[in-house]
Amino acid sequence: MSDQKKNALKTILQLTCQLFWVVGFVVGLSGVYLLMKYKQSSVFLSQSYIPLPAYLALASAVLILACGGLGSWLSIRDSTCLQGLFVYLLVLVFCLESTASALAFFHSTKLESELTPLSGVFHNYTGSGRDPDSQAVDATQAELQCCGVHDYRDWLETSWFNSTGGLSIPHSCCNSTFTSCNGAVDQPWELYSQGCQVKLEKSLQFVLRFIIWGTPIVFFVEVVLFLTMAQLMTDQTVMEYRILGKN
Numbered sequence: 745m746s747d748q749k750k751n752a753l754k755t756i757l758q759l760t761c762q763l764f765w766v767v768g769f770v771v772g773l774s775g776v777y778l779l780m781k782y783k784q785s786s787v788f789l790s791q792s793y794i795p796l797p798a799y800l801a802l803a804s805a806v807l808i809l810a811c812g813g814l815g816s817w818l819s820i821r822d823s824t825c826l827q828g829l830f831v832y833l834l835v836l837v838f839c840l841e842s843t844a845s846a847l848a849f850f851h852s853t854k855l856e857s858e859l860t861p862l863s864g865v866f867h868n869y870t871g872s873g874r875d876p877d878s879q880a881v882d883a884t885q886a887e888l889q890c891c892g893v894h895d896y897r898d899w900l901e902t903s904w905f906n907s908t909g910g911l912s913i914p915h916s917c918c919n920s921t922f923t924s925c926n927g928a929v930d931q932p933w934e935l936y937s938q939g940c941q942v943k944l945e946k947s948l949q950f951v952l953r954f955i956i957w958g959t960p961i962v963f964f965v966e967v968v969l970f971l972t973m974a975q976l977m978t979d980q981t982v983m984e985y986r987i988l989g990k991n
Contacts, residue, residue, distance in 0.1 A: 750976070754819040757972045761815035764965050768808030771841070771962070774954040775801030781951055784887075785944055787880045788862040794851050794948075800844035801955050807837045808962070815969065818976075827977055834966050845959035848952040855945045862941055863893050869904045871914065882916040884940055888947060891917035894939035896932060 778798040786792070811833045818826055851858070870878050885891055891913070892898030899905050899913040911928065917935045918925035925934040 753972055753975050757815055757969070757976070758819040760965060760968050760972065761812040761819070764808055764815065764969070765812040767958075767961055767965055768805045768812060771801050771808060771955075771958045772805030774951060774958060775799070775805060775844075778951045778955065781948060784880075785884065785948070787865055787877055788859055788884075788944060790858050790860050793847075794858070797844045797848040797851065797952070797955050800840050800847065801958065804837050804840035804844060804962075807833055807840065811837060811969075818973075822976075824977075827973060831970070831973060834969060838963065838966055841959050841962045845956045848955040852949055852952040852956070855948055856941075859941055859944060862944070863898075866893055866898060866940075867902050869902060869914070871904055871908075882914060884944070885914065885916040885936070888940060888943040889920070889936050890938050890940040890943040891936040892939050893941050895937065896929070896935045898939070900929065 775798040778801070779795055782789070782795050782798070811830065814826060814830050814833065818830060865877050866881060868877065869881050872878055896913060896917055899917070900910075905913060913927045913929060913935070915925070915927045917927055919934055919936055922934040925931070927935070
């Protein structure tokens with residue numbers, strides 16, 4: 745292999761590894777974002793397996809960053825041993841990312857059933873600042889700009905609504921554009937129109953799709969790295985082993 749071709753391949757390797765770093769940061773951020781979303785909405789979920797794709801995405805992100813660093817080093821120095829380690833890590837990254845993507849896809853199709861405890865949490869709402877479930881309901885309604893499970897009328901069937909006189913619902917249902925809103929049920933136009941179940945599903949779907957689409961991007965970058973490394977490794981000197989004969 746000519747020096748010019750070898751230098752070109754090493755330049756491609758360096759640039760692709762820098763792109764791999766960017767991909768690693770995106771994959772890592774998607775894992776962190778999913779963990780944050782899970783922490784905020786775990787009280788509404790029936791299973792605790794949703795964080796698994798996040799942990800796998802974080803693990804693959806760490807390996808991606810390590811691969812990027814190792815590949816950058818290989819673009820400067822030649823090492824048959826490190827080249828083999830680099831290829832092995834690329835395979836491991838793809839396995840982790842594929843598993844994370846498969847789990848994320850599985851959970852994205854089961855979100856409706858996994859949100860079955862949502863109705864019970866809303867029904868047991870107490871309005872107390874010391875009740876973590878009630879705090880989660882208020883925080884979710886304010887953050888996602890939603891009201892009730894399906895709409896504000898779900899609150900009319902709760903024991904908390906009847907115990908407070910049946911005139912208003914939690915202020916976290918108030919649309920932020922109406923500053924004078926006090927949760928009065930006779931002014932429904934001042935309340936958020938969508939229910940929290942739909943909003944929660946869309947919120948979790950968004951971050952799960954982030955992880956799902958991470959796999960084809962990682963695969964594309966890895967194909968470039970594999971082809972580049974294959975070209976560079978063909979230039980390595982093959983060690984010859986000879987049987988020592990008797991004199």
